[in-house]
Amino acid sequence: MxxxxxxxxxxxxxxxxxxxxxxxTPHGWLTLTSFQWLEDSPGAVDLSPGLWSTDGSGTTAFLTAAASDGLTLVETGEKVDGTVSAVLADEESLMWVQFGGPDGDQVVVELAMRGGRYAIRTRDAASPVFTGFDxxxxxxxxxxxxxxxxxxxxxxxxxxxxxxxxxxxxxxxxxxxxxxxxxxxxxxxxxxxxxxxxxxxxxxxxxxxxxxxxxxxxxxxxxxxxxxxxxxxxxxxxxxxxxxxFTPYGTCPMPVKNNSLDIRVEAGEKQPYPS
Known part of the structure; x- marks a missing residue:
């Protein structure tokens, strides 16, 4: 032995x-609560205040909100009162705005460019997937x-x-x-x-x-x-x-066609939530 x-x-x-x-980590992968594509015309989205959109060509994302919506820019803490915009390259992401909770940062809204389209993902530090993780x-x-x-x-x-x-x-x-x-x-x-x-x-x-x-x-x-x-x-x-x-809101890459092992690799991480 x-x-x-x-x-x-x-x-x-x-x-x-x-x-x-x-x-x-706060606002990591375990806190994702939505994935939503942005449309060309301003519109409401789930789980976040404000009106969200892209321009007609899909090169720029826009957010319009009032100060009473409680949104602030993650990088500067500045309140969003009017329209703000951002430009990303494909596969880039930006932790753009935040709101909620006693410190105004319970939920972070991530802007992402995936497959040539803009989307947002909400990251909520109160998500039970995150708070119950052990x-x-x-x-x-x-x-x-x-x-x-x-x-x-x-x-x-x-x-x-x-x-x-x-x-x-x-x-x-x-x-x-x-x-x-x-x-x-x-x-x-x-x-x-x-x-x-x-x-x-x-x-x-x-x-x-x-x-x-x-x-x-x-x-x-x-x-x-x-x-x-x-x-x-x-x-x-x-x-x-x-x-x-861990979340249905990821866009993670699959293996290439031939990257398959015809045996059981009984090592490493298992399913996070076994049935």
């Missing part, structure tokens, strides 16, 4: 603590799910069209290469297309046979920058859910 090195368990536990703390359920730590693979970069990045958690929003996966590895219980190699993050780190988004059973519809795993020989470490104990596993 092998003994798990205490240092590895401690590092994983520290990772889990940091992960749960990050999810539990951590994400996970599989127990298992050192057997930490494996070494290799990264095979493409000559140039390839943009692959993908779906997202919102059926009305299309996404793009910028594949920079493939991570090749083996897993316990499987006799063949796996290949997952990877995206590049800051400083050369990688992310792989994947399906596996636990999806829809003990885990959500898909998960992702962060990898450190490949070593000089191309080797990479995949620790599936650190596989995590996308925000869309």
């Amino acid at each position: 092998t003994t798990t090195p205490a240092a590895k368990v401690e590092r994983w536990q520290r990772f889990r603590t940091n992960r749960d703390n990050a999810l539990a 951590g994400v359920p996970t599989y127990p730590y298992n050192p057997g799910w930490e494996v070494t693979g290799r990264f095979e970069p493409y000559p140039a990045p390839v943009d692959v069209p993908i779906g997202t958690a919102n059926p009305l929003v299309d996404g793009v996966h910028r594949s920079v290469g493939e991570v090749v590895f083996r897993l316990p219980g499987s006799a063949h190699e796996f290949r997952l297309q990877a995206e590049e993050e800051k400083l050369g780190a990688l992310t792989v988004t994947f399906h596996d046979e636990t999806n829809g059973d003990t885990t959500g519809d898909w998960r992702k795993l962060a990898l450190s920058r490949p070593r000089h020989d191309g080797s990479v470490v995949l620790d599936f104990n650190r596989a995590i859910n996308y925000p869309s596993a």
Whole structure:
């Protein structure tokens, strides 16, 4: 019987603590309470005062409100009394205005540009999903799910069209290469297309046979920058859910078509709300 090195368990536990703390931040993913597209003409929306719209070309978003609506700009605290506007590039977001609660910041309204259209998301610090959160359920730590693979970069990045958690929003996966590895219980190699993050780190988004059973519809795993020989470490104990596993208001990217593992990866985060 092998003994798990205490240092590895401690590092994983520290990772889990940091992960749960990050999810539990005020106005984070657990506080989302709506996702609404903006129309060309000013109109009311759910869960927020004011009249919201875009211009005819969809390049600028507008908010019109009276001082009595209680809206203030998040960045400056200035009251919204009249019309304010904002311009975002695709995939950008802005924590734009806030209102409610004793300090006037219980609800933050996020402006987002998704698929060439403006939308808003309300983030309410009184959401029961947020106030009742006590951590994400996970599989127990298992050192057997930490494996070494290799990264095979493409000559140039390839943009692959993908779906997202919102059926009305299309996404793009910028594949920079493939991570090749083996897993316990499987006799063949796996290949997952990877995206590049800051400083050369990688992310792989994947399906596996636990999806829809003990885990959500898909998960992702962060990898450190490949070593000089191309080797990479995949620790599936650190596989995590996308925000869309916690809220129906996410627009999180799905895995590319071939990023599916035909085994049960019983490691990492489970479904946040098991039935």
